[in-house]
Amino acid sequence: MKMDRGQMALDQKQEIVGNSVPKIDASIKATGEALFAADIYLPGMLFGKILRSKHAHARILDIDTSKAEKLPGVKAVVTWRDAPDLKLGMYTDDWQFFAKEKVRYHGDIVAAVAATDIEIAEDALALIEVEYEELPGLFDPQDSLKLDAPLIHEDRPGNIAATRKIRKGDVEKAFASAEHIFEDTYQTQMVDHCPIETHASVAQCDSSGKTTIWSSSNAPFNNRFLLSRGLQLPMSKLKIVLNNVGGAFGGKQDLMTEPSCILLSKKSGRPVKIVVDREEEFTASTVRHPFTMTYKTAVDSKGKILARKIELIQDMGAYNDLGEGVLRYASLMAAGPYEIENVWLDAVGVYTNKQVGGVMRGVGVPQVSFAGESQLDRIAEKIGVDPYEIRMINALEEGSVTANGQKCVGIGFKETLKAAKKISGYEWKSKEKNRGFGIASMVYSSGAAGRHDYSSAVVKLNEDGTVVVLTGAPDVGQGVRTTLAQIAAQTLGVKYENCWVEAPNTDISPVDMYGANASRLTVVAGNAVMSAAMDAKRKILKRASEKWQVKEEDLQIVQGEIFHQGQSKSLGFFKDVVMEMHRPYGQTTIGTGDCITTSVPMDPETGQSEAVNIFVFATHVAEVEVDPETGLVKVLNIWAAHDVGKSINPVNIEGQIQGGVQMGLGFALTENIITRNGKTLNPTFLDCKMMTAADMPEIHPIIVEVPEPKGPFGARGVGEATCIPTAAAVANAVCSATGTRINSLPLSPEKVLSSLKMKSSGKKTN
Amino acid sequence: MNKNITFTVNGEPVSLTVEPRWTLLRVLRDKMFLTGSKEGCGEGECGSCTVLVDGKPVNSCLMLAVAADGKTITTIEGLSRGTELHPLQKAFIEKGAIQCGFCTPGMVMTAKSLLDKNPDASAEEIRQEMAGNLCRCTGYTKIVEAVQEVAGQLKGGCHENG
Ligand code: FES
Ligand code: FES
Numbered sequence: 001m002k003m004d005r006g007q008m009a010l011d012q013k014q015e016i017v018g019n020s021v022p023k024i025d026a027s028i029k030a031t032g033e034a035l036f037a038a039d040i041y042l043p044g045m046l047f048g049k050i051l052r053s054k055h056a057h058a059r060i061l062d063i064d065t066s067k068a069e070k071l072p073g074v075k076a077v078v079t080w081r082d083a084p085d086l087k088l089g090m091y092t093d094d095w096q097f098f099a100k101e102k103v104r105y106h107g108d109i110v111a112a113v114a115a116t117d118i119e120i121a122e123d124a125l126a127l128i129e130v131e132y133e134e135l136p137g138l139f140d141p142q143d144s145l146k147l148d149a150p151l152i153h154e155d156r157p158g159n160i161a162a163t164r165k166i167r168k169g170d171v172e173k174a175f176a177s178a179e180h181i182f183e184d185t186y187q188t189q190m191v192d193h194c195p196i197e198t199h200a201s202v203a204q205c206d207s208s209g210k211t212t213i214w215s216s217s218n219a220p221f222n223n224r225f226l227l228s229r230g231l232q233l234p235m236s237k238l239k240i241v242l243n244n245v246g247g248a249f250g251g252k253q254d255l256m257t258e259p260s261c262i263l264l265s266k267k268s269g270r271p272v273k274i275v276v277d278r279e280e281e282f283t284a285s286t287v288r289h290p291f292t293m294t295y296k297t298a299v300d301s302k303g304k305i306l307a308r309k310i311e312l313i314q315d316m317g318a319y320n321d322l323g324e325g326v327l328r329y330a331s332l333m334a335a336g337p338y339e340i341e342n343v344w345l346d347a348v349g350v351y352t353n354k355q356v357g358g359v360m361r362g363v364g365v366p367q368v369s370f371a372g373e374s375q376l377d378r379i380a381e382k383i384g385v386d387p388y389e390i391r392m393i394n395a396l397e398e399g400s401v402t403a404n405g406q407k408c409v410g411i412g413f414k415e416t417l418k419a420a421k422k423i424s425g426y427e428w429k430s431k432e433k434n435r436g437f438g439i440a441s442m443v444y445s446s447g448a449a450g451r452h453d454y455s456s457a458v459v460k461l462n463e464d465g466t467v468v469v470l471t472g473a474p475d476v477g478q479g480v481r482t483t484l485a486q487i488a489a490q491t492l493g494v495k496y497e498n499c500w501v502e503a504p505n506t507d508i509s510p511v512d513m514y515g516a517n518a519s520r521l522t523v524v525a526g527n528a529v530m531s532a533a534m535d536a537k538r539k540i541l542k543r544a545s546e547k548w549q550v551k552e553e554d555l556q557i558v559q560g561e562i563f564h565q566g567q568s569k570s571l572g573f574f575k576d577v578v579m580e581m582h583r584p585y586g587q588t589t590i591g592t593g594d595c596i597t598t599s600v601p602m603d604p605e606t607g608q609s610e611a612v613n614i615f616v617f618a619t620h621v622a623e624v625e626v627d628p629e630t631g632l633v634k635v636l637n638i639w640a641a642h643d644v645g646k647s648i649n650p651v652n653i654e655g656q657i658q659g660g661v662q663m664g665l666g667f668a669l670t671e672n673i674i675t676r677n678g679k680t681l682n683p684t685f686l687d688c689k690m691m692t693a694a695d696m697p698e699i700h701p702i703i704v705e706v707p708e709p710k711g712p713f714g715a716r717g718v719g720e721a722t723c724i725p726t727a728a729a730v731a732n733a734v735c736s737a738t739g740t741r742i743n744s745l746p747l748s749p750e751k752v753l754s755s756l757k758m759k760s761s762g763k764k765t766n
Numbered sequence: 767m768n769k770n771i772t773f774t775v776n777g778e779p780v781s782l783t784v785e786p787r788w789t790l791l792r793v794l795r796d797k798m799f800l801t802g803s804k805e806g807c808g809e810g811e812c813g814s815c816t817v818l819v820d821g822k823p824v825n826s827c828l829m830l831a832v833a834a835d836g837k838t839i840t841t842i843e844g845l846s847r848g849t850e851l852h853p854l855q856k857a858f859i860e861k862g863a864i865q866c867g868f869c870t871p872g873m874v875m876t877a878k879s880l881l882d883k884n885p886d887a888s889a890e891e892i893r894q895e896m897a898g899n900l901c902r903c904t905g906y907t908k909i910v911e912a913v914q915e916v917a918g919q920l921k922g923g924c925h926e927n928g
Contacts, residue, residue, distance in 0.1 A: 020862065022859050022860065022862075023859075023862070023864065025867070026858070026859040026864045026867075027851070027855075027859055028867075029864045029866075029867025029870050030851060030855035030856075030858050030859050030864060030867075030870060030874065031802070031842065031843070031845075031846050031851065031855060032801070032802020032803070032841070032842035032843055032870075032871040033802070034867055035801070036801075036804070036868060038801075038804075038805070039795075039801035041796075041799060041801075118796075119785075119787065193902075194902050195866070195868070195902055196804070196806040196812060196814055196866070196868045196869050196900060196901065196902050197804070197806065197866065197868040198805075198806070244866070244867060244868075245866060246804070246866045246867070246868030247865070247866040247868060247902050247903050249902070275805070277807075277808055278806070278807040278808060278809060278811075278812075476866060477865035477866025477867065477868075477903045478865065479865065651861075651862035651908075652862065654862070654907075654908075655862050655865055655903070655904055655905075655908055657905075658904060658905030658906075658907045658908065659865060659901075659902070659903045659904050659905045660905075661905055662901075662902075662904075662905035662906070663902070684807070684809060684811060685807055685809075685811040685812055685900060686809075686811050690900060690902065691905075692896075692897040692898075692900065692906075693892070693893040693894075693896045693897050693899070693901075693906040693909070693910060694893045694894050694896075694897035695897075696893070696905060696906050696907070699905055699907055
């Protein structure tokens, strides 16, 4: 029997959302064709290098570039004199593209050189003479907070960069009558984002004043905003183009190369490329802020948390940059994913003469999760409640109110706990010596928390019925272009293969405010694309309804064919209607759409507000084995249960989870940037070690789907949550395996060994 | 002193003049515009610059260009035949082993040399052999799965390309 094609389309009405379609850009990445910023070569292009500070804190008395300028092959040297004399920043105007009076850390840019060859540029750096007057440096936030401490920024009293408070209920009253009170202090270390692609950009300033920048950025519109302010250029003269970005994890919006590149191109009249080397990446790019966290928690004998009093000290580094945002996130999530009646939090971000902290996957929450979840385990152990149960007892659920006074709607936290326990076979008390399970959970936000967040999109229909999506959403490897293509295809009713999502170009793409940050793109850019696709679809269906004299609302598009409700034979092709808009009407069908989130700024005194756009929850279970001879922690398995709302592309999500856990394990065990007097001592992969293929345990992603009312197709962002609870899960597993608890990261063999020794000698280990 | 070198790159004979301090990676990228090989560290610690020199995987950021004189080099650009991808490239795509893709060329080259040597490598062998190639995105699981998939095909004898 001959099959009716229309019926076949309806029968196969395959859901694109929920399917692991191959990534839009996977094949060009497999062949090496994909161009990254450093792969751009333009005619006449020069190669740039950046001179950074020799000191952690010093006054600049003089910069003499004359010798460098005379070196054959050098075409331009720039310093603060070449840029508008102003300070700027995302939250606080404390940073200048080029250091002028002072350097405040080793990464401060003093000058930049462009030459015909990279080696000449390197040689020229050595010829720049900078006269410094060294100033006393501050390398520990506790020192910065001392009354007689020198000021890193003269206009920032007390070296305080940011503060945050939460006041809910009455903690002191709860402490006064509580059965059990625990107080512990935790510390986390400095780590780098370590994208395998270092920061890079190519700038070309032409004689009309137009500047084009090919960048490795993860937030092009953010960058355009700052570059436009900092260089006093109208946005129409600044075009930022992204091709492919080799990983970012929040770290590639810090304008590490772009201002130098632009000014060198302007001065030389030639395109300039700057690619930072790995050492520079380790020493001068932004890092995960080290935190010191004191938690005082009251519980009753069943394990119900009655109050939590938390103090956070964030080592901001030399500039505020995005640190204030990190402090906000850490504060919002510090109490953990639990309903607690009484919460008090004081958080302070403190300047030091060290590397600048930025946003890094999880934005301050991996730090507070380590503290809060480690302590919760200690409490469970002491009062004799299973750590899984204590989490279930206190878990946020439908209608619960968070520390910031926000009601939870449509959340699946308990589901992640249950799934992680069931699938992992988690056991509280270890049966084998030196082996154990650990459990830890987290709460996060999808979409910028405590800030307005928005994105716009354009869906353009080509004459042949194929689709181009314009968005400012940068794909840094997380696969957002694929996700958005799936959303557009599903919404329009066309095939995935027929949807192309163009990489951001700030002249062409509509604005996306914060880029690849805050696990926001699936939700914020996704909703924008969905609404743009619906807009385009409406236009096509309107034309179709006129053409076939049927009601618009009775039409549907399936796999590129238009159907009248209840009929299995299609009326015609989507592409033909699109073509008919072109001829005879001369119209390109364009749909536009936007998304703005409902997030509200936190109250400065109480922290109370609807700050979180969408709540995200996860639970990790770790199984470890500890070698008592060496102190080495071997992670055997990680089960990572994430409530993703709706899994738009399951393979992509598994990949996000596996990659996030790798980052979480590095944070837990091996990664640690060591500085002495502000200078980084181990700026190599060899000495600051991330997990390799041989080090990695089995990672078992567990996808939980409790639909999110505000997400496209019920989805919520998952990218960052994946690395958040891992470190606490590992620390808790180490404690279960050995009986010793370590309150600072990383859990290095030395620390584990010394805590084992202390335990056997009967000393307290906390 | 600059030196003339002659070598074969992806099947084509190439002669050029190189400075003594140039690395092979520098020549491949900056002089021949073969930008598929990436520089992740320049210090032999990440493997993103991996190419095959006489069939063996080499960190091209460490090898001086003068040392490539007379050698046969295969880069990622030499692996696919036109639009026909190498089975490893296909497996990387199908298994979802590519996220940002910056490590991918180096991963694929290392995997190729591994399977050339050991066509039915186990997951554990793959993990050990590929430990010199860093990836910050994937957690390696899907990369190992992709390589295993091709190892399985090789074992089954249905593989003829490269
Ligand atoms: S670039 Fe050669 S090993 Fe990293
Ligand atoms: S896919 Fe990004 S580094 Fe491997």
